[in-house]
Amino acid sequence: MDTSLLTTLLVFRNTIREELIRSVHVYRVKGGKEREIEREFVFSEGGSYGEMQARPILMLQKFCISQVSQGFQDGVWLCIFAFHTDHNPRFSSIPSLLSLSRNPKLEMIPTLLDDLRVINKLECISESRDIPSDSPGKEWQEKTKDFQPSRKTIPVLRQDLNCLPEDDNDMSESLDNELNDETLPGLIEKKKRAPSGHIAKIELPDLVKYFDVPIVEASRKLNVGLTVLKRKCREFGIPRWPHRKIKSLDSLIQDLQEEVKHKETEDKDAAKAVAERKRKLESEKENIEKKPYMDIQRETKKLRQDFFKRRHKAKALEKQSSTVSST
Secondary structure (H helix, E strand, O other): OOHHHEEEEEEEEEOOOOOEEEEEEEEEOHHHOEEEEEEEEEEOOOOOEEEEOOOOOHHHOOOOHHHOOOOOEEOOEEEEEEEEOOOOOOOOOOOHHHOOOOOHHHHHOHHHHHHHHHHHHHHHHHHHHHOOOOOOOHHHHHHHOOOOOOOOOHHHHHHHHHOOOOOOOOOOOOHHHHOOOOOHHHHOOOOOOOOHHHHHOOOHHHHHOOOOOOHHHHHHHOOOOHHHHHHHHHHOOOOOOOHHHHHHHHHHHHHHHHHHHHHHOOOHHHHHHHHHHHHHHHHHHHHHHHOOOOOOOHHHHHHHHHHHHHHHHHHHHHHHHHHHHHO
């Protein structure tokens, strides 16, 4: 089969038996019709990988394949990778389990490996189109001959030197917030590319150290470009830089710590309950640091909303009381 006609690839992991992997492949054939194939694999952590005879399970479900994204779950099957040629972007991240460079065992299952190679090739072509050539031709030189950089275009120039333009608001922080009068002059200087040896040595624990800061600052501390860091994130299965999630959890933990101190003098049982909730948040933060693709729990989101309402109400009462006292 000609894998160049691949239009969709979905990879699911069994949440009970994590060594079981299922994939759904959609190919466009002659006449514009589509052909769907479902496969099942065994990813043995201590042994080899292999493909098994699979009866369709996922394709029999009622969900629309074209709408499935990473994180979607149907029963015990969790989608860990979703590729769609007609989506922009085509996919959010490649988990390390499916990374061609980090998981050599994929060579044992060519039916999945071939499609992953097609996707990787498409991604490389897409990135090369977005980055200007190091040796621009006459046409490029004529277009940029009279170009004068302004404050608004400086971040784009900076990115073109060592990274791609921003494409995800959650994945990175706005560069405009990072600029000031002292750093502006340095932006017009061409940045040196990080050595390949240095990039190869960066592992997940190195990224975890900087989860509490914006991705732009993390790339500076790691001494790599923003694009390199984003590629590393995709390599480790991190769809979005977890700075905001970590910051939000830290804020909630601090709020609960203050509430514990306040409750201890009034109701010890209530203080114990709040302390237990604080420990759960600390555990959740540790889990997100280990598995950055995890989302904040629904219960935590509700707690965050409650604290926001409390602050808003307190500010409104404070404003009202100040208005009454002044009158």
